[in-house]
Amino acid sequence: MPREAADARYDAALTLLVSRFLPGNSEKQAFISAIAESLAPNAPLLIADPFRSEHSQETAPVLRDAWARQSSASAEVIAQMSTRMARDFHPVDESTLARMAGEAGLTAPARLFQALDFKAFVLRKADACPQAASRA
Incomplete structure (x- = not known):
């Protein structure tokens, strides 16, 4: 630099x-x-x-489900996204x-x-x- x-x-x-x-x-x-x-x-x-936050455990599934409904994602794609989020988001x-x-x-x-x-x-x-x- x-x-x-x-x-x-x-x-x-x-x-x-x-x-x-x-x-x-x-x-x-x-x-x-x-x-x-x-x-x-x-x-x-x-x-x-x-x-x-103290509500993260409650909001994560709500957000995931809202995204799934909006995107028409398959159950497999939703499961993959959930796995990636658990592994890659900190x-x-x-x-x-x-x-x-x-x-x-x-x-x-x-x-x-x-x-x-x-x-x-x-x-x-x-x-x-x-x-x-x-x-x-």
Whole structure:
């Protein structure tokens, strides 16, 4: 990566439907921290993804069934989708996101939007990112 790109500070960042594919919390933490390091002070980070909630077990079958009715998918396709989602989707809950944000030098998440378990949050870069201060 060119030095200029590594030193760049951005005025905002957006992640849309990304973090659910990162398998572990350490991968998610590294992802959020890397974004935080590239943000200018007080710059927003918008994260929109499915998040685990106390109702996730109830909403997942409802969403799957609604999708199946809308798409006219076969029982085999629905079963394959359910298996892939169980294997490949790794949502976190809001408290885990808040902890990760703090560790990355970001403010606590403020919810912008929610539809069932799909949520969007804005977090802001603090004046000094903890990782940058520890390397100095």
